[in-house]
Amino acid sequence: KNEVEQSPQNLTAQEGEFITINCSYSVGISALHWLQQHPGGGIVSLFMLSSGKKKHGRLIATINIQEKHSSLHITASHPRDSAVYICAVRRAGTASKLTFGTGTRLQVTL
Amino acid sequence: EADIYQTPRYLVIGTGKKITLECSQTMGHDKMYWYQQDPGMELHLIHYSYGVNSTEKGDLSSESTVSRIRTEHFPLTLESARPSHTSQYLCASSEPGAQGETQYFGPGTRLLVL
Numbered sequence: 001k002n003e004v005e006q007s008p009q010n011l012t013a014q015e016g017e018f019i020t021i022n023c024s025y026s027v028g029i030s031a032l033h034w035l036q037q038h039p040g041g042g043i044v045s046l047f048m049l050s051s052g053k054k055k056h057g058r059l060i061a062t063i064n065i066q067e068k069h070s071s072l073h074i075t076a077s078h079p080r081d082s083a084v085y086i087c088a089v090r091r092a093g094t095a096s097k098l099t100f101g102t103g104t105r106l107q108v109t110l
Numbered sequence: 111e112a113d114i115y116q117t118p119r120y121l122v123i124g125t126g127k128k129i130t131l132e133c134s135q136t137m138g139h140d141k142m143y144w145y146q147q148d149p150g151m152e153l154h155l156i157h158y159s160y161g162v163n164s165t166e167k168g169d170l171s172s173e174s175t176v177s178r179i180r181t182e183h184f185p186l187t188l189e190s191a192r193p194s195h196t197s198q199y200l201c202a203s204s205e206p207g208a209q210g211e212t213q214y215f216g217p218g219t220r221l222l223v224l
Contacts, residue, residue, distance in 0.1 A: 002152070031210040041198055041218035048210055086153070096141050096160075096204055096211050097168070100152040
């Protein structure tokens with residue numbers, strides 16, 4: 001079993017829909033990252049969380065440390081949001097190394 | 111926008127050839143990483159470096175080697191490429207921040223070994 005599990009694996013939504021992607025992890029962490037990977041392969045860091053909630057534009061990320069769970073929400077989704085969204089955790093005591101989930105492939109259609 | 115570069119972006123090569131994948135960053139970051147990602151799968155750390163002349167193997171065993179002679183440069187070498195090395199290779203660097211470290215990723219190199 002992976003230390004970082006994401007759901008769903010694939011998600012199709014219509015433009016304008018509210019989207020939620022979930023991430024559960026089974027180890028103690030010092031931080032959780034949400035990343036976006038476009039079809040060309042490049043990865044962009046969206047959020048880094050150690051508690052609570054962060055918002056950037058239409059993206060919101062929350063984390064519940066006690067439940068070892070994080071969610072990424074996209075409000076008013078748009079086709080340009082189509083990408084793979086990856087959850088990664090920095091295990092407590094490992095300084096910089098990340099452990100990655102397999103990603104959620106999101107397709108937003110018109 | 112991150113200033114981290116990888117070349118080549120795509121490489122098709124025959125079995126047995128020696129290849130070097132280049133990674134450079136202009137941000138002055140001490141920490142750099144190489145990840146391997148197969149299609150539809152998660153990223154796996156294969157090498158990392160915390161500074162010049164420091165290199166360590168990652169969580170996933172790899173036949174590749176790395177060097178870190180200069181802060182900005184972290185090349186990965188395969189002495190004899192095999193079809194099992196076909197994958198995407200992503201380089202990243204990171205810097206400490208007030209709330210932890212953010213990793214900046216390069217665009218990746220897609221390697222196909224025939």
